[in-house]
Amino acid sequence: MELYQLKTFREVASTGNLTEAAARLSLSQPAASAHLKALEQEVGFQLFYRTPKGMTLTPKGAKLAAESNRIIDAMEHFRQIANELRHNPAERIRIGLNTDGSLLRIQDVVEALSARLPQVEIHFLETKSENFVADLDNSVIEAGFFYGEVRDPSIYSIKLRAFPMAVVYPNGWTIPEEESAMAFFAGKPWIWTTQGCPFYQRSIDYFAREGVFPRRVMYVDDEFLIGELVQKELGCSLLAEPIARQFAEANKLKMWNGLDLAINLHFGMAKDTMSDPIRQALASIVAGVWTG
Template sequence: MELYHLRTFVAVAEEKHLTRAAERLFTSQPAISAHIKALEETLGVTLFDRTPKGMRLTAVGEEMLPRARQALAAANTFVQHAKGLQDELIGSVRIGLNSDARFLRLAALQAALADDYPRLEVAMLTGSTGTNLPALRVGKLDAAFVSGEIDDPSMSVCFLAEEPLVIAAPTGLREQIVSTEVEALAALPWVYTSPDCSHFRVMRVLFEAHCCEPTRILIANQEDALVEMVRAGVGLGIIRRGVLAPDDPQAYELPVALPAVPLQFAYLRKRENDPVIRALMQEVCAVWGVDAPREQVRDAG
């Protein structure tokens, strides 16, 4: 059994499709099929059921998947440790994003990584807090920006900044907004975020405190989509302060006090000694002005 057999097994299990797994691993579908067949023959078990819709893990496959991930993580740790002994850090890192590039200071982060670790391949992948955390847990991301408190003992998080929030309203609804009392705002149309978004939790706390619920028109789980829906007149929404330009003709911020949420940088606790993670944290903390990274990294429980 070879490590590439395990990589293929994990890729097929996560993608649930031979073609998508082949694209992810930059190889051919026949090669993927051959790897799975060789692994099943070596182990003497059936790992997948082949269905018209794709590949489905058997009960044995479900049992073996976390062990395969552990084996790959151990191999990666071994390799990264060896590379960390060299003068140059060589490898790749996948960073999950949850907001716009300017707010996350991505240009400065990329420049710092390129200067200090020119052979480190960096991928910055668009997502949200709700999608970044599951991707971190299964190894699809190495680190991610997340908003809100993270109650997960498997994660280490580094506080970066507070995100001030506001209620954004369409200019077209200005005449209907006769009051900024919470009960009055609840009667207006709203663009929701998804329940796993910190902005949703702020909205829920705000309205539950007044025993009312806003009128939901649609859900937009990306901030840029939510902003455009507000600007288009669909309804009100909660966004980060400063996203709207002060002179935006289509939307404006309401004078309603909302609590801020923390912007944090997260990664799996078990990888805290990984040279790639340590290098990334060094640069993130420098870009965000965190002077003592070890003191800023705190438990997520």
Template sequence: MELYQLRTFVTVAETGNLTRAAQRINASGPAVSAQIKALEEELGLELFARTARGMSLTDAGRELVERARRTLEAAGELLSAAGSFRAEAVGVARIGLNNEPGRLRMTEFLARMRSDHPRIELHLMQYSTADALDGILTGELDAAFAYETANDPVAELKGVPLCRVDMAIVGPASWRGRIEEADWGELSGMPWVWFPERCPFQFLLEETFAHKGFSLNKVIVGDNDSTLRALVAAGCGLTLLRRDDALDACAAGDVCVWEREPMSLALSFLYRRTRENDPVIRAVCGVLEQVWGDGADVC
């Protein structure tokens, strides 16, 4: 049994699809299928039920995939521990990005990582904050950029504070007259374009309005920032955007911005608390602290 077979097993279990699993681990579909078949033959068990909708774990597969994750994590920890005895950190860092790379200062981060830690292999992948937190807890990710809210599993996570991100409430440009002078109560009664489950924007709005004694009138859900902006521009209701996105949309004539009181979210770089002394995690966090400074700035 090889570690790459276990990694393939876990990836197929997470994606439920041979093609998506192959894309994630940079292998061909036939190679992924062959690795799963070889592992099943060695174990003498069927790990997956093949269906028209994809790959579904069998009872045995569900039991063994958690053991496979722990084995891979232990192998990674062994590699990192070995690296700690050398002058440079060695290993793989799978990092979730919850925004565009430029906004997360990836250009400078990558340049410093190549210079200071050339033997750390970086895997950068786009994740929503909610999916990134899940990925850290399941071991799919080593760390991630994420907006912090009171709903996060803070007991299990530790992070590097990076900055606060200004937010703004926006509405259709044609509603400018009724929105710009509206108070919190009037805003709460207007229709709202809402967010995917567990989106930090959702938590921020609900907590803010609940603190002021109001609930919100949610009429439609969008799945990403560009969809939210388009739905607002089409006159469907209000929503919350990053302030820089809101000002760009306002300048384009798509929305109007309500800015009578500031709102913001904390952006942090999070990882499992149990990996605080992992050499790879320490190296990545050290470079991030150089790139971002003391985390006091608003971005």
């Protein structure tokens, strides 16, 4: 059974006329007739009633006509996808970045990806940890970095590092002795992360255990905006230690490392994509950059 036979079958069924169907297919009438005859011989029964007014499907022919349409449509869809891939051979993977690229070692990741997966086109997008699962579900990204923990069983994740969290405060503030620092900060205004942010719940739980209840001024969901607001002396805040250190080394604010509090950085993707060799290689590359 050949695809060209099915196409002739479909045209004759559609037009009810062998001559018209042959013309649509740029065939001679004898060639179209031969296609039908060969198909009927293969299936073992008559497909059409031949009448002076044209050709009509037999009951069995009508059932096969529906199947032939599905087969032809599937083949045309296959050819369309193959054509798109031929003109755009690179596979694209969108990776979400939840914080500064240098902290995430993106340069090292890109170099390793270029060496091991040169056929893959990587797109980096700014994302937020609290939206990681939703961004995967909505196909905004195919993989990404995120803070905190994901308990969703559909997510495959690799823990990259636990970062200490530090208090950042304006350069104009002078903190007292180390043992009094927490009480000092508790009395100051705080710039807090939004409630969906992994920093938020970790911080709330920690301060509750310490019996400290900071006064909150505003909620902000961007690390670098938090740094800018602290610089303007609107309050103090919590940041992952590497980000806090960037600000401190640039003399934009001060940091205090007296908290016994950390936040985990993960790289993850949908678990049901992990059978794909490219996704496996991507996870291996990111893990290798961090373990290295």
